[in-house]
Amino acid sequence: MARLPSPDDLLILLTVARLGRFNAVAESLGTTHTTISRRILALDRQLGGRTLERSPHGWELTELGASAVAAAEAIEETLGSLAGTIGQERDALSGMVRISTSDGFGAEFVAPALVRLQQRHPLLNIEMLSATRKVSRNRSGVDLEVVVGGTDVSNAQTIFLTNYYLRLYASPAYAARHGLPETPDGVGQHGFVSYVESALQVAELGHRSSQLPAPKSSFQATSIFAQVEAVRRGAGIGLLPNFMVARDSGFVPVLPHDFERQLPIWAVARPESMRSARVQAVIAALKEEVAARQDLLAA
Missing domain, CATH: 3.40.190.290 (D-Maltodextrin-Binding Protein; domain 2)
Incomplete structure (x- = not known):
């Protein structure tokens, strides 16, 4: 059975989709440009295709990347709900x-x-x-x-x-x-x-x-x-x-x-x-x- 992609790598891809540039993502996550690039390449290998392509405005999602980001958003949503439950904080x-x-x-x-x-x-x-x-x-x-x-x-x-x-x-x-x-x-x-x-x-x-x-x-x-x-x-x-x-x-x-x-x-x-x-x-x-x-x- 094929190994599922790393949730951490999916969340990194989500951050790239939001910020557009590896340097900005690295600064946001407290890591390096090289690490971000390596994690995206690992995710591409796991998914069997490119998730990002260059544009004049930074990195843009491919069709595969958009599907991966949708999964990442679901992960993020679930983690957010869990954090709220753990903290026993209630709000509409x-x-x-x-x-x-x-x-x-x-x-x-x-x-x-x-x-x-x-x-x-x-x-x-x-x-x-x-x-x-x-x-x-x-x-x-x-x-x-x-x-x-x-x-x-x-x-x-x-x-x-x-x-x-x-x-x-x-x-x-x-x-x-x-x-x-x-x-x-x-x-x-x-x-x-x-x-x-x-x-x-x-x-x-x-x-x-x-x-x-x-x-x-x-x-x-x-x-x-x-x-x-x-x-x-x-x-x-x-x-x-x-x-x-x-x-x-x-x-x-x-x-x-x-x-x-x-x-x-x-x-x-x-x-x-x-x-x-x-x-x-x-x-x-x-x-x-x-x-x-x-x-x-x-x-």
Whole structure:
């Protein structure tokens, strides 16, 4: 009878699926890159195929790897239930829930919602991963994804959360020094702050898809927080989420009647994740948060 794969190796694969890079996994588990690589190779030999393949964004699961991670998640769930039983701690919600979300919306809306949920359920553990990207093909390693823009999935459930606006902003000092454009064509005479196009997975967030003219100069960053700070300090005109800057006196609207882009935000989960009380509670908390702050999203 064939020997079953090591549960420890399966859990290591699960951590790789969540973090994407061996170095990050080694740091998380208190071991070395070489050890992680050796354990994954041992698991591949035991399963008879590759569980991971390289991508520009780190390691991605193969079809075999996705099946192995599903088994690892079941092991982790069982161990979590056992820990709760041993500790004789009772709570309506306990264990771990993992959410992937874009960083701006995650900080402004997801984090406050999850903090309140955890305060109501102290045995609930949360991991929030920041990633501005399309819906993952396999969605392994996370229970719920919060994504911006279109969703094209056939094997997952999508839940609409809210819309928000991308608008053009500059700092008052930049406006005083350089003036502001009076038409969209005039944006080309200014510096422009936006995402790094070569690393951007959600095209709607970038300058290239905005149909605005090529800028005089550009400041591109993968972090929306870096973009906000660059605009604040006068790097140029930025394409920014309204909920992050609309009520901040450090920003002035640019072409407020001539340019804006409305984008949806969705929660996406696999059918098996939707059966989890923890995931259902997270979705309810997110809906509660956006409903209570629609005035900011519509500002």
